[in-house]
Amino acid sequence: MPSTAEKKVLLAAPRGYCAGVDRAVIAVEKALELHGAPIYVRKEIVHNKYVVETLSERGAIFVEETDEVPEGARVVFSAHGVSPAVRESADSRNLLTIDATCPLVTKVHKEAVRFAKSNQTILLIGHTGHEEVEGTAGEAPEHTIVVNSPEDADLIEVPDPDNVVWLSQTTLSVDETMETVRRLRERFPNLQDPPSDDICYATQNRQVAVKKIAPQADLVIVVGSANSSNSVRLVEVALQSGAGASHRIDRATEIDPAWFDGVATVGVTSGASVPEILVRDVLDALATRGYETVEEVRTATEDLMFSLPREIRADLKAKEAATRA
């Protein structure tokens, strides 16, 4: 067993909240402040148990579909985005919608619409069933084929192999996506690339940071929920990059004492939907096990911020005007 002097934590940076998650969570908080509870939210606003529980306690009601929202009530669309069919369903029930879709997801939706208009087949690399993929594919269902993995790339069939373009979910493993694209291109040499990266800056930055700490870590702990795509990818990337072991946990209480046999260096990171308080709890729990020295390893600095959804900005403006009057 390593001595306390040998034990240390390498804390990856960037980690935790991205600009899209921050904006979505604030949108629900502001909606609650402005309009009072309840505020309905379609799907989890972001994929994190703690965030969902905390907002529920404050009066948010999470539903799976808009038909569970009372006619005329206020509903927030989550950061993962929605398809046009969901918007139509909300309109048909006269719901007051607040769209917290991350602008970087909206960008992919717009690309899908554009490519579908020019009659191209969109090979959407992503995970079937993930809300973001459902939303993006829903922009052009007749033109979209979801490619789940590099193996899937060998199996899919397209109407015209010379008229194909690829797009992707924003929270995938960069390396695995590039492998999928390579295999798609082997089959479809004229495959067109998207105009810019779909895997977002936050996903990429967190993977680069975990790659940096993983080779030196006997164990990498990733804080994030099981349905958080980018958190799950961080475990995979840590293992592929040389971590002795890697586990994902929602909270510090899930740390298993059996993980620490012979472990001197523990890497810690968190997914893009994870509040820093959950990482602090993990660091405290590690300190009680003798891992008191914490060294932050930073590979990038992030300062991107998105403005709040326009519905919230309009309501805040109206409130300000009413206060002045």
Ligand code: SF4
């Ligand atoms: S992970 Fe990326 S795409 Fe998803 S909400 Fe954050 S910034 Fe937006």
